[in-house]
Amino acid sequence: MISYFTTSIPYVNARPHLGHALEFVQTDVLARHRRLRGDQVRFLTGTDDNALKNVTAAREAGLPVAEFVRANGDAFVGLADALAISCDDVIRTGSDPRHRRGVAALWDRIRGDLYRRSYTGRYCAGCEQFYSEAELLDGRCPEHGTVPEMVTEQNWFFRLSSYQQRIEDAITSGRVDIQPEHRRAEVLSFIRSGLEDFSVSRAAERTGGWGISVPGDPSQTIYVWWDALANYITALGYPDQPAYQRWWAGSDHRTHVIGKGISRFHAIYWLGTLLAAGEPLPSRIVVHEYLQLAGRKISKSDADARVETPATVLDRYGRDALRWWLVSDVNRVGDTDFSEERLRRRYIEDLANTIGNLVNRVVVITGRHFPDGIGAAAGPVPELEAVRGLSAGLPSVVDDELDRFDLRRATGAIVDVAAAANQAIEAIRPWELARSERAADRERLATSCRQLVDACRTIATELAPFIPDGATRLGTALGSGDLVGEPIPAFPRLPVSDDTPHE
Known part of the structure; x- marks a missing residue:
């Protein structure tokens, strides 16, 4: 069997938190498990460098954007190393030439389903997406709790509505398996409410020139979420490199591990894009819940829901302790307090x-x-x-x-x-x-x-x-065979004190 596993790629507007460690470890477990069973496995992770929120954070820090993105990206790669994540590749969308080449090729492949028009919508800068009024909670973003900004601009749109039935059929037939089951039901409910075409570009003026320009239209920058989703295949040399043919087009299993807040992007927008391009779909999308601190999602942006960095926890308790907690005590359904x-x-x-x-x-x-x-x-x-x-x-x-x-x-x-x-x-x-x-x-x-x-x-x-x-x-x-080895302390004692200002 040939199996391909990916994490989502995080924004690098801040250093990683324990929620990122969760996804790293979960994906690593799946990849290591299939290697153990004899599969040929490729495991990809990376960083989303092209987000507007990265630009905003760099300006607030008083640093050049490229320098800021590189430093925070290094922190994510360092966390993967510290957790013994067995990834085979790391793609950094802002600097990797594979990504720009692949994104341009994918855009050209779906060009027949793209059109340009004016759009006015409620835009959350934290999510970098538009919301309908019905999707807001008391007028606020369901992820960040902020009031979206009303934005009007000319954008390129993708004809997602043309693929509604095919997306639904792919999920209901099991061609794309979404786990856990309640996330599958959630996605299907959203699809059946009616899919609208969605914006896949932003005005270059608003992005400050950061990101990937729309091919043939320098006034527009490709929407960061659309560009980010493409990383799963651009890292393989899409559309014509042998790695793409082996690990995506020819793979037996293509698994994305993602957080619940981005399930729509993967289970709807990404599937629609791949259908338009005539490319194989992921075979499985597994969705994890959030880690919380005293009932609040651990977040880079919420000062009241920050916890020590993963590096601090690793230094205090070691890799086994953190990895074990992330796999043995975190809920499959419902958020988990750390x-x-x-x-x-x-x-x-x-x-x-x-x-x-x-x-x-x-x-x-x-x-x-x-x-x-x-x-x-x-x-x-x-x-x-x-x-x-x-x-x-x-x-x-x-x-x-x-x-x-x-x-x-x-x-x-x-x-x-x-x-x-x-x-x-x-x-x-x-x-x-x-x-x-x-x-x-x-x-x-x-x-x-x-x-x-x-x-x-x-x-x-x-x-x-x-x-x-x-x-x-x-x-x-x-040991092995008929002989055992010497007894060793496989799991040494932990530090006596666990006092923290967060508990």
């Missing part, structure tokens, strides 16, 4: 006390009593039958839950196997078997250790996409 107490609890209960404790016990007992190897299991151990069943079925469970974009249930299934194995050890009491001189007890101890080691190795393997560092340490301790 707190360091929650992060610590999941790390201690799941990783240190359950999985780490299990592996340490198994490695110590096995290494002490079978230094030359444990051999094959001689027969069943009744107390371990449930563990064997859970362990054997674990890869399929993880597959199914990740197909549903339910990372919380996938990680929960891994912890459940470890918890069951810990309970089985208490029932088997291997320390008593080790003191016995009976051959049957010795055989029972060897068989128990063999089955426990096998279960622990399955746990470590399935953990690898979620916490690659910790899984590697577990794998080292568990």
